[in-house]
Amino acid sequence: MQKPIVVVGSINLDLVARADHIPQVGETVIGRSFNTFFGGKGANQAVAAAKLGYAVSMVGNVGTDAFGAQLRKGLSDAGVDTTHVNTVENSSGTALITIGSRGENSIVVVPGANGDLTPKLLENAKPILQGAGFILAQLEIPLETVEYLSQFAERHSVPFMLDPAPACELPDSLLRRLSWITPNETETQQLLRSRSMNQTLTRDEAADELLALGVQNVLLKLGSRGCLIAQPSKPKELIPAFAVEAVDTTAAGDAFNAGLAVGFLRRSSVHASAIFASAVAALSVTRAGAQPSMPSADEVEQFLRKQSSTSNRG
Numbered sequence: 001m002q003k004p005i006v007v008v009g010s011i012n013l014d015l016v017a018r019a020d021h022i023p024q025v026g027e028t029v030i031g032r033s034f035n036t037f038f039g040g041k042g043a044n045q046a047v048a049a050a051k052l053g054y055a056v057s058m059v060g061n062v063g064t065d066a067f068g069a070q071l072r073k074g075l076s077d078a079g080v081d082t083t084h085v086n087t088v089e090n091s092s093g094t095a096l097i098t099i100g101s102r103g104e105n106s107i108v109v110v111p112g113a114n115g116d117l118t119p120k121l122l123e124n125a126k127p128i129l130q131g132a133g134f135i136l137a138q139l140e141i142p143l144e145t146v147e148y149l150s151q152f153a154e155r156h157s158v159p160f161m162l163d164p165a166p167a168c169e170l171p172d173s174l175l176r177r178l179s180w181i182t183p184n185e186t187e188t189q190q191l192l193r194s195r196s197m198n199q200t201l202t203r204d205e206a207a208d209e210l211l212a213l214g215v216q217n218v219l220l221k222l223g224s225r226g227c228l229i230a231q232p233s234k235p236k237e238l239i240p241a242f243a244v245e246a247v248d249t250t251a252a253g254d255a256f257n258a259g260l261a262v263g264f265l266r267r268s269s270v271h272a273s274a275i276f277a278s279a280v281a282a283l284s285v286t287r288a289g290a291q292p293s294m295p296s297a298d299e300v301e302q303f304l305r306k307q308s309s310t311s312n313r314g
């Protein structure tokens, strides 16, 4: 039987303004459009994996406001099991997002209910966590909960992938329990800031440092330049991104992580899984919004078929 992916993480409503550019500090710009989308790094990863045809359970919190019920329905409509989505006395998580003309973004996240996802609230989810094929987490929930999960995953030999976003410095004990860490470039520098004594590390140096700290496998996400895979005793591998026209890069990283986990669970190699994940992420950047941008399994298959006939890599 297929072991499900279990995502433990944030569920947000994204309030998205598009403008010609992202305002500087003190600057006001006139926007072009405003939309709301279902988002949150955790929920995005869950929806992406479900749309790829994989069994997914979400563990997280929504608030008692009107958004809470809508966010929960959005997840279940996408095929995610929401049995372990709690409703807690708080506002639902929100993200204020500005998108510039090249699809780039800046985001303020207000955790609300996500901040109340304590280890105690994972109690009822223990059986599904124990039977998971992969546990995926991010950092929009309390760090204490992520640390607890890493211990739980280690104890039950369940692979654990952490997207360290938004980044902060992490304890060595947590890093050592990660099967995979998947920071983007900014997050990589933030994770290692005090360890590198504020020096900017090259991506190879940063990947080596993370491996030296005990992370089992490292994948650095490099935006439109692709990703770098670093594993102990293996040469590093750069997988270029697919060349697509970026409309909105929000949740590209979430699409990528879901694709990577699905690839691994379908027993593809690390190389093939990273290419699959790159295709899922590339398709997501061609569309607006977080969850609505996630492609289906058929769309990814067609995209990869087309790409292999034209070999159109960035």
Ligand code: ATP
Pocket: 165, 183, 184, 185, 220, 221, 222, 223, 224, 225, 226, 227, 240, 241, 242, 243, 244, 246, 249, 250, 251, 252, 253, 254, 256, 277, 278, 281, 282, 285
């Ligand atoms: P986000 O926080 O926006 O969800 P991220 O910052 O975590 O994303 P990125 O490095 O921006 O992660 O993107 C993740 C992956 O998505 C990249 O490794 C790449 O494969 C793909 N990707 C991102 N931007 C583009 C782009 N403009 N064109 C094609 N692929 C892209």
Ligand code: RIB
Pocket: 010, 012, 013, 014, 038, 039, 040, 041, 044, 094, 095, 107, 109, 140, 250, 251, 252, 253, 254, 290
């Ligand atoms: O990774 C993208 C997500 O980050 C958005 O959907 C937003 O909710 C923030 O959590």
